[in-house]
Amino acid sequence: xxxxxxxxxxxxxxxxxxxxxxxxxxxxxxxxxxxxxxxxxxxxxxxxxxxxxxxxxxxxxxxxxxxxxxxxxxxxxxxxxxxxxxxxxxxxx
Numbered sequence: 001x002x003x004x005x006x007x008x009x010x011x012x013x014x015x016x017x018x019x020x021x022x023x024x025x026x027x028x029x030x031x032x033x034x035x036x037x038x039x040x041x042x043x044x045x046x047x048x049x050x051x052x053x054x055x056x057x058x059x060x061x062x063x064x065x066x067x068x069x070x071x072x073x074x075x076x077x078x079x080x081x082x083x084x085x086x087x088x089x090x091x092x093x
Contacts, residue, residue, distance in 0.1 A: 016072060 008014045038057075042050055 005014070038053075042053060045053060
């Protein structure tokens, strides 16, 4: 069995969190629009409310991070199940 992928993952040569498609044109446009709107809202708020806005966005980002981690874990499990089902021993049962 070839363990190059396992070894590369262990050594940090494969970074799943950096392999997602965030460099798409749609993502870039959405991010630019988010930043534009954020700047408008921030400029319209008093200083204390700006802190609240930043805290709210940080909390949202933390929750999104948890979703991404869970989605990655679920995808990994599904991938392993598919691989296991493809093994000759699994097909003969």
